Amino acid sequence: xxxxxxxxxxxxxxxxxxxxxxxxxxxxxxxxxLVAGPSGSxxxxxxxxxxxxxxxxxxxxVRGFIxxxxxxxxxxxxxxxxxxxxxxxxxxxERQIAMPTPLDEVLFTLENLGFSDAEERAWRSLEAFGLAxxxxxxxEALSGGEKRRLTLAAGTVHDPQVxxxxxxxxxxxxxxxxETIKFVxxxxxxxxxxxxxxxxxxxxxxxxxxxxxxxxAARFKRPFTENDINKMENLGVDARVELKASEPQGECLxxxxxxxxxxxxxxxxxxxxxxxxxxxxxxxxxxxxxGSxxxxxxxxxxxxxxxxxxxxxxRGRAFYVPQNPDYSFLFPSVEKELEEARRLGxxxxxPIFRALAGSGGSLETMPPFKLSHGQRRWLGIAVAYAYxxxxxxxxxxxxGLDISLYSRLVALLRSLSREAAxxxxxxxxxxxxxxxxxxxxxxxxDLVEVGKVEALRLxxxxxxx
Amino acid sequence: MRLSGYWSPRGGPDPxxxxxxxFSITLLAVVEESPRALLVLFLVTGVPxxxxxxxxxxxxxxxxxxxxxxxxxxxxxxxxxxxxxxxxPVAASVGPLVVPWxxxxxxxxxxxxxxxxxGAGLLLSGLANPRDVxxxxxxxxxxxxxxxxxxxxxxxxxxxxxxxxxxxxxxxQRGYRRVxxxxxxxxxxxxxxxSVSVQRAVWVxxxxxxxxxxLRRPLRRGPPRPGRWExxxxxxxxxxxxxxxxx
Numbered sequence: 001x002x003x004x005x006x007x008x009x010x011x012x013x014x015x016x017x018x019x020x021x022x023x024x025x026x027x028x029x030x031x032x033x034l035v036a037g038p039s040g041s042x043x044x045x046x047x048x049x050x051x052x053x054x055x056x057x058x059x060x061x062v063r064g065f066i067x068x069x070x071x072x073x074x075x076x077x078x079x080x081x082x083x084x085x086x087x088x089x090x091x092x093x094e095r096q097i098a099m100p101t102p103l104d105e106v107l108f109t110l111e112n113l114g115f116s117d118a119e120e121r122a123w124r125s126l127e128a129f130g131l132a133x134x135x136x137x138x139x140e141a142l143s144g145g146e147k148r149r150l151t152l153a154a155g156t157v158h159d160p161q162v163x164x165x166x167x168x169x170x171x172x173x174x175x176x177x178x179e180t181i182k183f184v185x186x187x188x189x190x191x192x193x194x195x196x197x198x199x200x201x202x203x204x205x206x207x208x209x210x211x212x213x214x215x216x217a218a219r220f221k222r223p224f225t226e227n228d229i230n231k232m233e234n235l236g237v238d239a240r241v242e243l244k245a246s247e248p249q250g251e252c253l254x255x256x257x258x259x260x261x262x263x264x265x266x267x268x269x270x271x272x273x274x275x276x277x278x279x280x281x282x283x284x285x286x287x288x289x290x291g292s293x294x295x296x297x298x299x300x301x302x303x304x305x306x307x308x309x310x311x312x313x314x315r316g317r318a319f320y321v322p323q324n325p326d327y328s329f330l331f332p333s334v335e336k337e338l339e340e341a342r343r344l345g346x347x348x349x350x351p352i353f354r355a356l357a358g359s360g361g362s363l364e365t366m367p368p369f370k371l372s373h374g375q376r377r378w379l380g381i382a383v384a385y386a387y388x389x390x391x392x393x394x395x396x397x398x399x400g401l402d403i404s405l406y407s408r409l410v411a412l413l414r415s416l417s418r419e420a421a422x423x424x425x426x427x428x429x430x431x432x433x434x435x436x437x438x439x440x441x442x443x444x445x446d447l448v449e450v451g452k453v454e455a456l457r458l459x460x461x462x463x464x465x
Numbered sequence: 466m467r468l469s470g471y472w473s474p475r476g477g478p479d480p481x482x483x484x485x486x487x488f489s490i491t492l493l494a495v496v497e498e499s500p501r502a503l504l505v506l507f508l509v510t511g512v513p514x515x516x517x518x519x520x521x522x523x524x525x526x527x528x529x530x531x532x533x534x535x536x537x538x539x540x541x542x543x544x545x546x547x548x549x550x551x552x553x554p555v556a557a558s559v560g561p562l563v564v565p566w567x568x569x570x571x572x573x574x575x576x577x578x579x580x581x582x583x584g585a586g587l588l589l590s591g592l593a594n595p596r597d598v599x600x601x602x603x604x605x606x607x608x609x610x611x612x613x614x615x616x617x618x619x620x621x622x623x624x625x626x627x628x629x630x631x632x633x634x635x636x637x638q639r640g641y642r643r644v645x646x647x648x649x650x651x652x653x654x655x656x657x658x659x660s661v662s663v664q665r666a667v668w669v670x671x672x673x674x675x676x677x678x679x680l681r682r683p684l685r686r687g688p689p690r691p692g693r694w695e696x697x698x699x700x701x702x703x704x705x706x707x708x709x710x711x712x
Contacts, residue, residue, distance in 0.1 A: 057671060083675055086675070090668060094624070095664070095668035095672070097672075098613070098620060100596050100619040104616065109676040112678050112680055140623035304638075319638060320638060322631060324661075326657060326660065327632050330641075330656060331653065344639060369661075369664065383639070
């Protein structure tokens with residue numbers, strides 16, 4: 001019977017940084033453990049330690065005992081056996097997929113492990129994950145959801161005994177989240193799921209371990225009570241399963257952007273917009289599945305793309321902050337980034353960055369790419385703030401943010417909405433419930449305004465079994 | 466829907482045979498000096514390859530006549546500097562300009578050589594999918610590290626293009642010039658691209674190792690039995706080898 005047992009006394013990176021201390025996790029056949037915690041709490045490090053990557057590939061050290069389906073991955077001999085026994089799904093499909101087509105990606109796992117029936121298995125797996133029709137497409141032509149499905153296929157095509165998943169719902173729409181949960185539920189062996197959005201998995205896991213500062217802050221066993229959920233939330237974990245739409249707090253002070261009778265897309269229309277407005281004083285959310293045209297709408301409003309036809313009006317300057325904040329940074333240090341934004345934008349973004357990141361200036365000498373995901377998001381928004389936009393366009397601004405950073409982001413957006421129209425494209429039901437004043441849904445090629453309650457129902461019903 | 470097979474569903478010869486053919490023609494074109502033998506290579510490989518290339522890449526083939534003109538100018542400069550062709554008979558003279566047979570001959574040899582090599586490469590790229598070529602390289606015994614790097618490059622190229630588009634859009638939005646001019650401009654483009662690429666490469670490496678890359682053994686999948694296309698390639702190659710040997 002396959003098992004995962006890890007008792008880690010201490011885990012350090014090659015720099016000497018101690019990332020984990022006194023962390024124990026165990027899952028036996030058919031049991032699932034969720035590891036949650038705020039950004040930087042050591043969740044991903046735990047997976048790197050448990051799989052032996054930390055010791056065998058990254059030059060770090062792990063003191064403790066690990067049993068991964070009967071092997072010790074901390075030893076070189078055991079680490080060689082990890083791929084045969086373990087399926088690992090990483091957080092970002094772009095950083096997991098190595099091959100140019102889905103067929104090659106799945107074959108890569110099987111051929112590495114010497115499967116004689118690699119071809120048949122690969123096709124079976126692609127068919128099971130709904131990718132057989134796109135087996136020889138270039139990976140870049142797949143949607144975000146299809147890329148996630150491909151990582152699930154390539155990570156489990158060899159029938160591993162145990163499964164480890166790192167933030168498997170990051171950047172996914174709730175419909176694909178639903179598919180991922182179904183997949184997690186169907187896996188027969190023990191699983192460790194690292195995920196800060198614990199709410200998605202509370203119904204399928206047996207235990208929740210919350211990490212904080214590299215240590216175990218709390219453990220919760222199924223069934224999870226309301227008290228447990230409150231405690232998880234207090235520890236920075238997004239655990240609230242039932243969301244309630246709050247009353248809109250903003251009001252339309254002046255219309256900043258309008259799209260009417262327009263069709264948006266690249267060569268062919270992706271989204272038809274009958275009537276869309278965004279006002280100063282409001283936070284407007286745009287929801288819909290991956291590939292439904294939300295980002296296209298934001299890019300059209302930002303002037304980066306032209307509509308195929310119809311009216312697009314924006315009064316003043318629009319500023320678009322992309323989903324991946326890394327593309328927003330052009331300079332080798334945060335300090336230079338902020339200074340350049342001030343020089344060209346006309347407003348000093350440092351107070352915003354310091355208030356958000358809570359750095360007091362200590363982060364400013366670092367390269368932007370070394371910041372945590374949440375900090376990079378802050379920096380992207382701080383840069384946008386410097387340009388005094390009248391229309392601030394944020395693409396999936398809450399991806400990868402823990403509850404604490406999320407709450408500060410919502411407060412910032414509320415404050416920015418007093419001087420600019422704020423439009424967010426998001427899958428995050430919580431953001432819609434708690435921050436949005438109005439909601440548009442991109443569904444089946446049309447953008448329509450929907451009530452908050454309806455939008456919330458749409459997003460929440462998509463992932464629930 | 467195609468539910469089996471390793472190869473992309475397109476007609477044409479097996480990529481492994483095409484690789485061997487292209488490699489052999491390139492080798493013959495590099496070592497051969499005889500214009501007559503090179504003419505055979507050009508007619509048998511260069512013409513079909515360039516025709517296919519013209520259909521796929523169109524204007525890019527303008528580079529070929531430019532290369533030939535460059536070869537001629539180069540030969541003339543060497544002649545006038547007295548470095549080569551000093552005793553060559555004169556082929557033509559236009560006023561004070563003398564064109565020696567040496568320059569004519571060198572231009573023909575280089576032109577035919579380049580056209581044959583380009584034709585062989587264009588045949589390969591025109592008749593086989595790049596992913597099939599990479600998979601065939603592994604079947605032919607290329608090191609797994611090289612094959613992985615090529616496959617990853619193929620995965621990365623479209624991603625890099627889309628990332629470049631993102632970075633250029635950010636630059637424009639932040640008030641930097643559309644067309645990069647100074648080294649600083651280029652640095653602001655390269656920095657995000659490289660930073661993202663390095664991070665991604667680390668994680669792809671972790672992903673590959675966790676999926677057993679270090680356990681990978683050479684794939685013992687030889688090329689399939691030769692069919693009509695492969696027989697045609699073998700005959701064409703035999704003809705050209707004979708031309709090189711006899712002419």
